[in-house]
Amino acid sequence: MLLIHCPYCQEERPELEFRHAGEAHIARPTDMAALSDADFERFFFIRSNPKGIVFERWRHIHGCARFFNAARDTVSDRFLATYRAGDPKPALDGEGA
Amino acid sequence: MTQPFRIATAGRLGHADPVRFSFDGRILMGLSGDTLASALIANGIHLVGRSFKYHRPRGIVSAGAEEPNALVGIHRDAARRTPNVRATVQEVYEGLEAVSQNRWPSLAFDVGALNDVASPFFSAGFYYKTFMWPKAAWERLYEPFIRRAAGLGVAPDRPDPDLYANRFAHCDVLVIGGGAAGLAAALAAAETGAQVILADEQAQTGGALRYETGAVIDGQAGWDWAQTVTADLAARDNVRLLTRTTGFGYYAQNMVGLVERLTDHLAAPDPARPRERLWQVRAKRAVLATGAIERHMVFPGNDRPGIMLASAARTYLNHFGVAVGRNIAVYAADDGAWLAALDLHRAGVGVAAIVDARADVAGPHVEEAKRLGVACLPAHAVTGTTGRLRVSSIRVSPVAGGAARDIACDALLTSAGWTPAVHLFSQSRGKLVFEAETQRFLPGSNAQDVACAGACAGASGLAETVEQGLEAGARAGGATGGRTVAVREARGESWTGGMLGPADNGTGAKAFVDFQNDVTAKDIRQAVREGMRSIEHVKRFTTTGMATDQGKTSNMHGLAIAAAMLGKPIPEVGLTTFRAPYTPVTFGALAGHSRGALFEPVRRTPIHSWAEENGAEFEDVGQWKRAWYFPRNGEELHAAVARECRTVRASAGIFDASTLGKIEVVGPDAARFMELMYTNPWTKLGVGRCRYGVMLREDGFIYDDGVVGRLAEDRFHVTTTTGGAPRVLNHMEDYLQTEFPDLRVFLTSTSEQWAVIAVQGPRSRDIIAPLVERIDLSDEAMPHMSVREGSICGVPTRLFRMSFTGERGFEINVPADFGRAVWEAVWAEGRKHDACAYGTEAMHVLRAEKGFIIVGQETDGTVTPHDAGLGWAIGRNKADFVGMRGLRRADLVAPGRKQLVGLKTKDPDVVLDEGAQIVADPNQPVPMTMLGHVTSSYWSENCGRSIALALVAGGHDRMGETLHVPMPGGAIAVEVTSTVFFDEKGERANG
Numbered sequence A: 001m002l003l004i005h006c007p008y009c010q011e012e013r014p015e016l017e018f019r020h021a022g023e024a025h026i027a028r029p030t031d032m033a034a035l036s037d038a039d040f041e042r043f044f045f046i047r048s049n050p051k052g053i054v055f056e057r058w059r060h061i062h063g064c065a066r067f068f069n070a071a072r073d074t075v076s077d078r079f080l081a082t083y084r085a086g087d088p089k090p091a092l093d094g095e096g097a
Numbered sequence B: 001m002t003q004p005f006r007i008a009t010a011g012r013l014g015h016a017d018p019v020r021f022s023f024d025g026r027i028l029m030g031l032s033g034d035t036l037a038s039a040l041i042a043n044g045i046h047l048v049g050r051s052f053k054y055h056r057p058r059g060i061v062s063a064g065a066e067e068p069n070a071l072v073g074i075h076r077d078a079a080r081r082t083p084n085v086r087a088t089v090q091e092v093y094e095g096l097e098a099v100s101q102n103r104w105p106s107l108a109f110d111v112g113a114l115n116d117v118a119s120p121f122f123s124a125g126f127y128y129k130t131f132m133w134p135k136a137a138w139e140r141l142y143e144p145f146i147r148r149a150a151g152l153g154v155a156p157d158r159p160d161p162d163l164y165a166n167r168f169a170h171c172d173v174l175v176i177g178g179g180a181a182g183l184a185a186a187l188a189a190a191e192t193g194a195q196v197i198l199a200d201e202q203a204q205t206g207g208a209l210r211y212e213t214g215a216v217i218d219g220q221a222g223w224d225w226a227q228t229v230t231a232d233l234a235a236r237d238n239v240r241l242l243t244r245t246t247g248f249g250y251y252a253q254n255m256v257g258l259v260e261r262l263t264d265h266l267a268a269p270d271p272a273r274p275r276e277r278l279w280q281v282r283a284k285r286a287v288l289a290t291g292a293i294e295r296h297m298v299f300p301g302n303d304r305p306g307i308m309l310a311s312a313a314r315t316y317l318n319h320f321g322v323a324v325g326r327n328i329a330v331y332a333a334d335d336g337a338w339l340a341a342l343d344l345h346r347a348g349v350g351v352a353a354i355v356d357a358r359a360d361v362a363g364p365h366v367e368e369a370k371r372l373g374v375a376c377l378p379a380h381a382v383t384g385t386t387g388r389l390r391v392s393s394i395r396v397s398p399v400a401g402g403a404a405r406d407i408a409c410d411a412l413l414t415s416a417g418w419t420p421a422v423h424l425f426s427q428s429r430g431k432l433v434f435e436a437e438t439q440r441f442l443p444g445s446n447a448q449d450v451a452c453a454g455a456c457a458g459a460s461g462l463a464e465t466v467e468q469g470l471e472a473g474a475r476a477g478g479a480t481g482g483r484t485v486a487v488r489e490a491r492g493e494s495w496t497g498g499m500l501g502p503a504d505n506g507t508g509a510k511a512f513v514d515f516q517n518d519v520t521a522k523d524i525r526q527a528v529r530e531g532m533r534s535i536e537h538v539k540r541f542t543t544t545g546m547a548t549d550q551g552k553t554s555n556m557h558g559l560a561i562a563a564a565m566l567g568k569p570i571p572e573v574g575l576t577t578f579r580a581p582y583t584p585v586t587f588g589a590l591a592g593h594s595r596g597a598l599f600e601p602v603r604r605t606p607i608h609s610w611a612e613e614n615g616a617e618f619e620d621v622g623q624w625k626r627a628w629y630f631p632r633n634g635e636e637l638h639a640a641v642a643r644e645c646r647t648v649r650a651s652a653g654i655f656d657a658s659t660l661g662k663i664e665v666v667g668p669d670a671a672r673f674m675e676l677m678y679t680n681p682w683t684k685l686g687v688g689r690c691r692y693g694v695m696l697r698e699d700g701f702i703y704d705d706g707v708v709g710r711l712a713e714d715r716f717h718v719t720t721t722t723g724g725a726p727r728v729l730n731h732m733e734d735y736l737q738t739e740f741p742d743l744r745v746f747l748t749s750t751s752e753q754w755a756v757i758a759v760q761g762p763r764s765r766d767i768i769a770p771l772v773e774r775i776d777l778s779d780e781a782m783p784h785m786s787v788r789e790g791s792i793c794g795v796p797t798r799l800f801r802m803s804f805t806g807e808r809g810f811e812i813n814v815p816a817d818f819g820r821a822v823w824e825a826v827w828a829e830g831r832k833h834d835a836c837a838y839g840t841e842a843m844h845v846l847r848a849e850k851g852f853i854i855v856g857q858e859t860d861g862t863v864t865p866h867d868a869g870l871g872w873a874i875g876r877n878k879a880d881f882v883g884m885r886g887l888r889r890a891d892l893v894a895p896g897r898k899q900l901v902g903l904k905t906k907d908p909d910v911v912l913d914e915g916a917q918i919v920a921d922p923n924q925p926v927p928m929t930m931l932g933h934v935t936s937s938y939w940s941e942n943c944g945r946s947i948a949l950a951l952v953a954g955g956h957d958r959m960g961e962t963l964h965v966p967m968p969g970g971a972i973a974v975e976v977t978s979t980v981f982f983d984e985k986g987e988r989a990n991g
């Protein structure tokens, strides 16, 4: 079980309090009506699934209920950073970067 | 009753109380402090079981958790029958009842031993080869065999009556293993003031000091030092000492799973106390002091009872005061086994010979053996053994070849050296490094904050072990200035030597590598000959290391034999993955309190008790208990439902709809948010009006539905399906927080705040009118699909005029605490109008008569609003809503999609099976082209016939067509119809 640092509660809490919510930094297009099939495919179906650093969304569903973003290394299963929804991807140094 | 192999002057149990126990019904005596294994050996019993594949007689191999052979059943009572207990771990208690396993009719005479004669049939890979043909043999032969192979012992057939506890703990330093290294580490860490947890799997700490006679630490005998340090640790407030506790799994972020056995050693456990406790420990730093595991020698006939590990024989003698035989022999490639022989010799046991596969043997132990006149045979190998139920002689030949001779013995001590127990380190994702010189895998680089100390880290003797423990403990405790505890000196025995694989050049037949799965050296060589190249393949082909002991004594032998055959260095052949649990863990420990009533919460509505008192039958809907139907005068389900359905349409029915999900959507941008979340338009919905809303996922498929009431410009009362409430709220929160964060909206779950009483039927208004205050209930003032706030029975209410039955209907929302009182008032009024209470089954039938869908029954995540006949619910002029773009995908607008239709069976009395497939031509060859399936099917009392809903390819264009539902009794002809079976014009809901 992972310990996850909630950037809103500002503390580490056990994974049981959280729910994973898929890849982060995929903005919903504002011009949905005009979206081409290829653009919709990219937006809705295609995910990066990297070996290494993944940017993903979590929700502190049994805590503050906020969605936030995290950078996690899928090889070591280690969280490199968690940050608030809407914040840019953090600059990661050292491990895995 | 005497214990003929107990030596009063040896061991540490001298004055312990005698204990009476039984093995296969035979009453025996042991001593308090014995394990079952030591007590059996004290009685001269080595034969304890039959092997899994060949049913060969098997004895006790080890004195610890690594035991591959001595698995027994422990019976306390009818419900407490634990199979596959290692006799070397089970402590004896007064009245203990042990039974041998995998034998019939008796341990000494076992019919299954015929397998041994037929052993070529069971050679490597037999699981994959043998079961191919003939087909009929599957039922008669193979399947029973495989099923039996699922385990050696017999699982209990009654529920586990014991309690199991669960605890989470946090500490600065977790030390696994209470031998010399672990005790030193715990002491050094505790000295820094750190919070320390020390776990050891045995009843007492001390580890290998239990048998090492020559160990001296800090001026005391090793064992005495261990007990002194343990008492010191136990007295400290910052140390938690857990004995009989196994660290079985190492997980992410230094989470370590421990299982503590609390009562298995007690004669009369308190049933109110837990049997085991699962610890989930989050350690800032961990020190692994898990020791090493001795390997047996690989030679033909090495599995006879009486053949055991040298360290085990020393443990039985030096700790338990039990001699493993009267005339023993030794076969080893390791110095420690010589010390075992010398210990036994000192205790008066005859030593027939010490056979060592190594040519160069030297040292004080060799000199001492020679001085005592023991036959020493370096550069020799054991090439065979005799003795049906216990070893009686060994055959010895020079390794280089030459004349063989037989040596009589009643026990054989073997040692091929020590394998560091790196299981937990490997589970922590640390890298292992192969040390070619000593042929060992040792801990390399870390992935987590963990250190290894002692034999598991490759220490070559006691001094280094204690040194490593002190250093690792001090560092883990955060000390910056080096050591925190001084130990004057530690001196012990040489741990040098060891070999992998067999010493002789024989075929390897009956030279067992893995005792528990009956895998021989020959099997492993055959696997390589048949093309297995990786050890992972060899493992699966031969099943070596795949038994419950996970190959603790055998994996390195198997690997070395495969590597030699392949002509590759060991690291290139690979090492199989170490998986949790280190030793078997009971399901009880993992389940803890989460069983029976505590397995899952049960949700009951505020009206539940009334339904119970009024004879309702209940059904489970997710975690909810819902009133299913209300039988009267012994009615069956169908009679009750028919009556309830009739009554609702004739007069009225009252229904507990409290389980509906409810979400309050509030804020200046609430309408804009609703526009984005639902397909429907909301901006122009008037205050006090309701609308049926359809929610999609981004891909265009139906996600949920429900009636939404607008209470104010900035306030919507949203209802969801019973099961959908949490995910709908999560879905809404997701979009609100991450896609539309600028919208000023608050979402609140109100599912549990409102009790909901549905009153449906032509008399519904007459029933509630006397109870409602401050609301005009006339059709003009409050038409179908409207909502008002007022009060009922003096309680505030949100009163919806809506209908899931097609009748004039109301849903009364009142604060949950008043749910039952208001229900009773409505019920009293209802009785004046011959209304009934109805349950979920009637609700389902009534809505199906009207063609109303249930999300999850008519939909399955691949159904669009158009497919479900709900295209009308999509706002035409909306710029955006979730799912809008998805709905335009080519496949979702293509012709031939499965669409929701009604089905009427040609024979109105036939009720279709839900889930049944639908075809155009029932006489086509199998496999038929299936057009769709039945989603809902009922007997409709109001229609006087059966009705069904179905998803059918191109269904909307098939009205009037005849299709067929093939069933085991023949195909059933059906006509495709509209989904509305009753009141097709929909007039009744309006009054």
Ligand SMILES: [Zn+2]
Pocket: A006, A007, A008, A009, A010, A060, A063, A064, A065, A066
């Ligand atoms: Zn939080």
